[in-house]
Amino acid sequence: MVTAASKLVSMQQAIAQHVPSGSMVMIGAQLEQMIPFAAGHEIIRQGRRDLTLVGPISDILFDQMIGAGCASRVMAAWVGNASAGMGYCFRRAVEKSIPRAIETVDHTNLTLALALHAAAMGVPFMPTYTTLGSDLLKRNGNLREFSSPVNEERLVAVRALRPDVAILHVQRADTAGNAHLWGNLGVAIDGARASRKVIVVAEEIVAPEVIASDPNRTLIPGFLVTAVVHEPWGAHPSPVQGYYGRDHAYFHEYHDQTRELDGFERWIKHWIAGVSSRLAYLKQLGVSRTDGLRVRERALSVPVDFGF
Amino acid sequence: MTARIQSSTAANRFSRGELMVAAAAREIHDGELVFVGMRLPMIAFGVAKRTHAPGAMGLFESGVIRDAPASELLYTMGDPPNLLKATYCGDMLSVMSLLQQGRVNVGFLGAAEVDRFGNLNTTWGSRNGQQVRLPGSGGACDIASLSQRTVVLLEHNRQRLVSRVGHITSPGNGTGNGWRSEQGLPLRSGPSAIITTMGVLRFGDDGEAYLASVHPGVGVEDVLTETGWTLRVADDLTTTPEPDAAELDVIREIDPDHFWTKT
Numbered sequence: 001m002v003t004a005a006s007k008l009v010s011m012q013q014a015i016a017q018h019v020p021s022g023s024m025v026m027i028g029a030q031l032e033q034m035i036p037f038a039a040g041h042e043i044i045r046q047g048r049r050d051l052t053l054v055g056p057i058s059d060i061l062f063d064q065m066i067g068a069g070c071a072s073r074v075m076a077a078w079v080g081n082a083s084a085g086m087g088y089c090f091r092r093a094v095e096k097s098i099p100r101a102i103e104t105v106d107h108t109n110l111t112l113a114l115a116l117h118a119a120a121m122g123v124p125f126m127p128t129y130t131t132l133g134s135d136l137l138k139r140n141g142n143l144r145e146f147s148s149p150v151n152e153e154r155l156v157a158v159r160a161l162r163p164d165v166a167i168l169h170v171q172r173a174d175t176a177g178n179a180h181l182w183g184n185l186g187v188a189i190d191g192a193r194a195s196r197k198v199i200v201v202a203e204e205i206v207a208p209e210v211i212a213s214d215p216n217r218t219l220i221p222g223f224l225v226t227a228v229v230h231e232p233w234g235a236h237p238s239p240v241q242g243y244y245g246r247d248h249a250y251f252h253e254y255h256d257q258t259r260e261l262d263g264f265e266r267w268i269k270h271w272i273a274g275v276s277s278r279l280a281y282l283k284q285l286g287v288s289r290t291d292g293l294r295v296r297e298r299a300l301s302v303p304v305d306f307g308f
Numbered sequence: 309m310t311a312r313i314q315s316s317t318a319a320n321r322f323s324r325g326e327l328m329v330a331a332a333a334r335e336i337h338d339g340e341l342v343f344v345g346m347r348l349p350m351i352a353f354g355v356a357k358r359t360h361a362p363g364a365m366g367l368f369e370s371g372v373i374r375d376a377p378a379s380e381l382l383y384t385m386g387d388p389p390n391l392l393k394a395t396y397c398g399d400m401l402s403v404m405s406l407l408q409q410g411r412v413n414v415g416f417l418g419a420a421e422v423d424r425f426g427n428l429n430t431t432w433g434s435r436n437g438q439q440v441r442l443p444g445s446g447g448a449c450d451i452a453s454l455s456q457r458t459v460v461l462l463e464h465n466r467q468r469l470v471s472r473v474g475h476i477t478s479p480g481n482g483t484g485n486g487w488r489s490e491q492g493l494p495l496r497s498g499p500s501a502i503i504t505t506m507g508v509l510r511f512g513d514d515g516e517a518y519l520a521s522v523h524p525g526v527g528v529e530d531v532l533t534e535t536g537w538t539l540r541v542a543d544d545l546t547t548t549p550e551p552d553a554a555e556l557d558v559i560r561e562i563d564p565d566h567f568w569t570k571t
Contacts, residue, residue: 031370031400032386056400057446080443082384087443094441106431109369109447110408113400129408130453133479133491135431136445145492154492183391184370185399239388248383299392 004176004208007228011278014199014227015042018165021049026116026163026195028058029188032082033241034169034181035061036201038234038278044068045272054163056109056187059238060254063087064272066102067264075105075142075161077112083251088258098261106136111143111158113187118160119194125157132156166195168220169235171242173202177225178211178218183241189219197226203243205230214304233282233290244293322551324505325569326559327523328461329355330551331503332416335459339363340413341406343451348461349416350382351562351569358558367412369447371398381563404447407454410494415455417448419462421473424516424537425487426480426499428452428460429473445477452478453493457500464504464534471537481515506531508548509539516540521548 009017019025025043028035040061043051050072053062057078065071066079067089080087092098107115114126127146131137132154137145142159168188173179179200181188192198200220205228211218237247258264275281282290325348332352336342338361344353353366354377366374368385373396380389391397406412419428420442430448433440452458458480462468480499481487488498499517502509507522518540522528524547532539551559563569 030386032384033370033391057443076444078444078446082386085443090443091441095439104441106444108445108449109400110404110450113404117401129492129494130450132453132493133476133482133488134449134453135476136449182397183388184368184372184386184397186370187400189399190401239386241388241391245388246384246386 004222006175007177007222007225008175008205009227009229011038011042011201011229011231014229015039015046018197018199018226019043019048021051023048023164024052024054026054026166026191028055028061029166029168029191030184030186031057032059032246033183033186033239034235035059035238036167036169036234037061037236037238038231038281039167039199039201039229040065041272041281043070044268054112054161056112057082060087060251063089063258064268066090066093067099067258068268068272069099071102072100073103073105075107075112077107077109081251081255083248084255086255089264092261105142106140108136111156112161113190114158115142115161116187116190116194118158119162120190123160125159127155128158129155161194163191163195165197165199165226166191167199167201168192169201169240170220171202171240172204172206172210173200173228174206174208174211174222175228176208177220177222177228178208179220179222179225180211180214180217181219182217185219192220192224198224199227199229200225201229201231201234203232203234203240213306215306216304231278234278236285236290236293242295244290244295247289247293322556323566323569323571324523325566325571326551326556327548328503328505329559329569330555331508331548332459332461333359333555335414335457335501336361336364337413341365341367341411343367343369343407343412343415343455344385345416345418346382346385347418347568349459351559352416353377354562355555355558359554365395367403367406369400369403369450371400371403372396373403377562381567404450407450410454410456410496412455414457414459414500415451417451417458417460417478419448419460419478421468421470422460422462422502423470423473423480425482425484426458426460426502426511426517427473427476427482428478428480429475431477432475434474449478452480452499454497456496458498459500460502462502462504464506464531466534466536469504469535469537481511485513485515487515506534512540518542519545521546523548524550
């Protein structure tokens with residue numbers, strides 16, 4: 001058996017090589033689950049600029065990247081803090097151009113999913129009824145009303161969206177990038193197929209045999225993957241099913257501490273600029289905090305049988 | 309704000325949030341597919357399941373479908389307890405496809421602003437005359453566009469219930485009857501109820517909201533004062549039914565610390 005070449009690199013390398021300034025980056029495809037915070041923080045540390053951020057919601061990660069000045073455009077259905085509502089950096093950027101002006105392309109969850117699905121399918125658009133009559137349809141140039149060629153119904157064409165790079169957090173992968181993920185998948189699968197490059201960030205790197213034992217769970221095949229990063233706890237404070245829970249308090253603390261610009265500057269210095277890596281971040285977070293988020297009770301599925 | 313409503317049976321005290329949850333639960337009928345949402349509707353789904361609608365199914369746009377409500381209180385739909393023992397976990401389109409087919413009976417939404425025709429705004433708000441950028445649609449526009457009935461829950465005041473929303477994030481009845489079909493929205497779709505902290509609004513044949521019930525202890529005049537347009541009142545205006553003991557038991561089991569139902 002020929003062993004596939006390893007794509008395993010450090011987070012620092014993955015971002016340095018595959019996420020240049022000006023890129024369109026999909027990050028945070030699984031809604032509140034498995035948000036690649038470690039990757040986002042490394043992007044901030046490496047000082048990327050003029051990124052287009054793509055995601056249905058990325059909870060407070062988009063807010064942080066916007067506050068750090070990494071983004072010139074955001075294409076999302078929702079930008080804020082799922083625990084507390086508002087994202088103050090997003091507000092400052094849109095309302096006051098602090099730290100810089102930002103263009104917003106407002107999608108809905110369904111139109112963003114369809115935009116990625118169209119790219120994944122290799123077609124220029126997908127039709128839908130959603131947004132008809134809304135101001136989102138009027139203001140988002142990627143949504144165009146048209147008359148159905150088969151029955152003359154009014155429909156909305158959602159333009160295909162092909163990110164330069166998708167960053168996806170998963171439970172486990174092999175070094176070739178074949179990835180197992182489970183739980184709520186959001187737009188991860190279409191996002192991986194739609195993007196020019198894919199960075200897989202895994203809680204665990206496992207042997208190819210582990211992945212091959214359950215091909216139905218290999219939702220991202222390795223040949224689509226450009227780089228693999230092993231980053232345990234890389235999604236904190238968001239949850240990873242089967243690995244750790246959601247750090248609800250962290251979202252509330254972020255909300256309270258970033259209300260004003262100087263508060264955000266202190267926050268980012270403490271949690272991102274002031275730590276050199278995810279390990280340093282975790283050390284700062286403290287063992288008692290991570291211990292409190294660990295799985296309390298395992299809930300293993302019954303194995304499936306691929307025998308013949 | 310911990311004001312509790314004194315009910316007519318003095319032994320039975322409940323919060324406004326609990327009353328709204330019970331009212332929301334009654335919008336769910338047995339056997340229906342429900343786009344659940346978070347906060348109060350999430351609890352309402354649990355109440356409906358355990359009382360009058362054991363056959364209801366809960367759908368979450370993250371890609372989760374649940375028969376049994378989660379075993380712990382949820383703060384977001386992506387919380388691990390919402391995935392454990394789910395009926396189905398998959399991607400967003402696998403759930404949203406059911407919505408677009410018209411198979412979802414009722415969807416719950418919150419909003420910063422709702423207007424007399426049930427249009428919702430969660431994109432641009434205003435505070436003291438200043439434009440405030442809000443988080444945006446999420447799945448709200450999809451649910452408002454495509455589910456058979458949409459139920460909105462929000463606090464009742466003149467800043468939230470406005471004559472005309474400044475931005476239609478999620479379409480209600482637009483400018484009145486017939487507007488939705490002119491836009492091309494599905495025939496069987498649209499706003500069904502607005503459950504506020506003061507009462508329940510429903511929609512007339514002309515597509516405009518009217519006051520259908522007031523919560524116990526709330527005066528009609530107070531509701532009208534707190535509404536940003538001249539709200540019509542139903543001839544057969546009723547008092548919103550209080551949550552009964554069975555409903556309160558479930559609410560307090562799901563939210564024992566009153567995290568979502570405090571006020």
